[in-house]
Amino acid sequence: MTEAIIFYLFSTVAVVSALMMISVRNPVRAAFYLVLSFFASAIIWLLLQAEFLAIVLVLVYVGAVMVLFLFVVMMLDLNIVEKESGFTRYFPIGIMLAAITFFSIYYVLGQKESGMDVFQSQPLSTAASHVEGYSNTKELGKLLYSEYxxxxxxxxxxxxxxxxxxxxxxxxxxxxxxHQNPDLQVSARHEDRIRIVKIPVEERK
Amino acid sequence: MSVTPDLLPATAEIFVLIMTCIILVVDTFTPEKYRASSYILTQGTLLGALLITIGLYTEQSIVTFHNTFILDPLASMLKGIIYIVVFAVLIYSKHFLQQHKMFKGEYFVLMLASVLGMMVMVSAYSFVTLYLGLELLSLSLYAMIAMQDQAKSAPEAAMKYFVLGAMASGLLLYGMSMIYGATGTLHLAEIQTNILDKFETHSLLLSFGLVFIIVAVAFKLGAVPFHMWVPDVYHGAPTAVTIFIGSAPKIAAFAMLFRLLVDGLESLHTSWQDILIILAILSMAVGNIIAIAQTNIKRMLAYSTVAHVGFILLGILSVSQSGYSASMFYTITYTIMAVGGFGMVLLLSHKGFDAERISDFKGLSTRAPWFAVMMMIFMFSMAGVPPFLGFWAKLLVLKAVVVEADMVWLAAIAVFFSIIGIFYYLRIIKFMFFDKAEDSEHLTITQGMAVTMSINGVVVLLLGLYPGILLTYCVQAITHVIQ
Structure with missing residues (x-):
């Protein structure tokens, strides 16, 4: 029960923040929404007892990729992007396509004989129970360097x-x-830089 | 469980990987004057890989790396063809690359990386490796298209290809994840057995995943209605890259189609057969009809690719050994012809002028009669005129459709559209032999290019006269895989 609550809570956060990420106009805010979305996904990983993946998601994506991204955004100073002129034009078509795709997928997978029941083999809590001393990281490492x-x-x-x-x-x-050329910089002489020009004095009329 | 996998079957891949890294380093330390060293090293790598692949050839299927890699006659043969084709592509494009300031080490590194990607795809025996090979190939191609910085069209083409390609990869992954969810495994052979064990063949979930996978593969092949990128990318990319995209990756895409649909999901063939029929008919129709209206030779050849892809699908959808081998024969044949056709475009280009219009071929017979004859061979072969190679390819595919799949109507449609297609191939021949030249500039044809072009043309003619040489190998390769 608690697991279900946690799952639905954080998946809602992940989906909503992903939506916000693509709809807000300020790129810095968009980046932060993406960070939030990553955090929520990391917690869903934790529910599956995949601690290593959860931590890597936070470390790599939040810690490295997004910080780098924020750097770029701030350096380029693109604070507010002009609203895309084609947005209103393409929006209805986009929504229509998304709706068609969603309902056709829903129609196919919602049917009883769709074969989706193979996914409901075990409840979540028993699916990922492990013996004591089990290390997610170690298992993953073993798999990564042997089977994969x-x-x-x-x-x-x-x-x-x-x-x-x-x-x-x-x-x-x-x-x-x-661009700088160190070779030329080093070989520069002061004679080349300053040229003294004699200008004849003119009297003001 | 042995931890160290058997590395021997993957020697060719390892060799190409190491050489790619070596070229990357060597190129950094060679001065501009000796840039050709990277070119020679790349060609050497391809030859070396060819030797290794021939040396490793076995009649059995060897599976290693925990069932993610397979070396069978099909893989060996397709890899061999890929090396040879890329070798020819490099010779054709050398002159163009030098003139367009693309004769750089990065270009060769990316090219070898994409060759590696193709090799991985051809020998893939699991969803993961198939996908990674595809990404390695695509990523290198995107970068190669965008490398030319003078032309504005190239970055646009690269961007289009990148966005659409990323979407196709997403669809592929989505489909794969569905199949994985249903069967619980990523290995193609296990998927086959698990489907037979667990499901009735018409399980909706499996068909659902299958549809996404087919869409992605159709995109990579350029089958209608997923062909939109083909003309734009072929047109926008520098010609030296177009010849590459238009040739070797088609073999890899065929391998992907074959591994996925036949090795992995053959038991679902009742589902994918119908989808492929629609794709094939649309491809042949759209490709052949729209090609007529093109004035740009690269666009015309792009639409002709789309039409040829329709034929490749025809062979697969007949769900039979002879159909598969006909399809493989067609793919190889098409690649050889496409290299020649695009090579001709490169041959006519000179400094500051890309021979992109079809009218640039006018009067070629007086400017360079020998090469006009070569181009005639390629065009006749693509049109499917006997006794050239393309005729046999079409004939075998049609035979499989009629005899094995018992779909005479489909074969009739295919013949109808290829007759329409003959028009635009013959138009080029008419331009070359019966029209006066508009461009009187003297052609600069390097020796390597001339020799390769001649060999290419003669191969199309000779294999057309003796198609059995290539066909026996195709049939053997497919028979080994099916058993």
């Missing part, structure tokens, strides 16, 4: 590609940008 080692390595490669892609797309020496 191949997937883990590919994911690592994916990150490397992401780095290469990001750098190759953004690192461009445009001719107009001003």
């Amino acid at each position: 080692v191949y997937a883990f390595e590919i994911a690592a490669m994916l990150l490397l590609v992401a780095i290469v892609a990001a750098i190759s797309l953004t690192y461009r020496r445009r001719p107009k940008t001003r």
Whole structure:
């Protein structure tokens, strides 16, 4: 019972804050709503006794990704974004599509013979009960480096590609940008910097 | 439980991964003058991987990494074709890359990464690896499209591809999670057995997941109605990238389709057969009809891709060994022809001028008669004129549809639309041989390009005369997987 209350409470928080995140106009607020959404999801992880995942979610997403994101937002000073001009135009279509998708999914999965009953095999509390001394982190680590080692390595490669892609797309020496060249800075002489020009004195009329 | 998995079957993947990292480092320390070293290393990597894959070829299916990786004749063969195709793609695009300031180490690193992604997809035996391979491939492609900074169209194309691709990946994951929820496993073979054990074949939950998976795969293949990105991306991307997107990834997408639908969910074939029929008919119709109206050769070839994808689906939906092998044969055939066709566009381009309009092909027979003949071979082959390779591909697919699936009406529709399609292929041939040239600029054709183009054309002709060479391998590969 308590579990159900906690679950519904925090899933509501997660969904509402996710909605707020995409609808508020101030990007800093949007970022904070996202943080809230992550926190709520972390608590749902905890309900499944997946402490490690919950902590990682908070540490990595809230602690690192969102802080970085806030930095960018604040540095670029995009306080309030202009309201998208196409929003009102596309809104009805978007809502319609979402409604159609929702009801067709509801129709399919709401039926008795949909096969959804495979999900209701055990109640939540017994599903994740473990022996004493069980460590979620350790189990996860074992799985990650044994059964899923191949997937883990590919994911690592994916990150490397992401780095290469990001750098190759953004690192461009445009001719107009001003950048420092240490080589030239060091070899600068004062004769090159100051030129004394003699201007003949003119008398004011 | 042994903790260390058997690494030997994945040697080719490991080799490509290590070489990618080496190229990344070597390129950083080589001065601009010796930039070609990265190019040569990349080509060397592809050749090395080809040798390793041939060396590892076995008649059995070897599963390793806890059932997430499979090495079977299908995987070996498709990987081999991927290396060869990418090798040719690099030779064709070298000149273009140098002229457009894209001849950089990052380009080759991304290219090898996408090759690695394709290899992972081809040998995937679990949802996780399939998905990760797809992401590795797509992510590299997005970046490669956007790399050209002069043209405005390239970032736009990359953005379009990225947004739609991310959505397709989301759909794929959603579908996979449904199937996972229903069967409790991510391994393709176990999914197959679990479905047979637990469910009647028409379980709604399974069909629900299946629909999402098919939508995602149809997107990646470019089947109608999920084809919107194909013409825009082919058109907007730099031609050197277009030739890459249009060729090797199609093989990987075929592998993905095959692994998912046949290896994993074949017992649901009554459900996916109908969906594929609709996709195939729409693809052939839209692809062939809209291609007629195109004036840009890249867009035209993009719509022709869509039409060819319809044929690839036809083979799969006949749910039979001969259908699958016909489909595989078609995919490989199409890739060889597409590389040639796009290679021709690269060949006609010169500094500051991309031969993108179809009218740029006018009078090619007087400017470069040999290459006009090569282009004629590609076009005839794509149109499905005997005795070229494309004819056999179409014939085998149609035969499977008629004989195995007993759907004569579907074959008739396919023939009808390919006859419509012949028009726009023949128009290019007419332009090349019967019209006067508009562009009198002398063509600069590098030696490597000329040799590769000639080999490419001759391969299409020779395999057209002796289709059995390639076909036997396709049939063998499929037979091993099915058993």
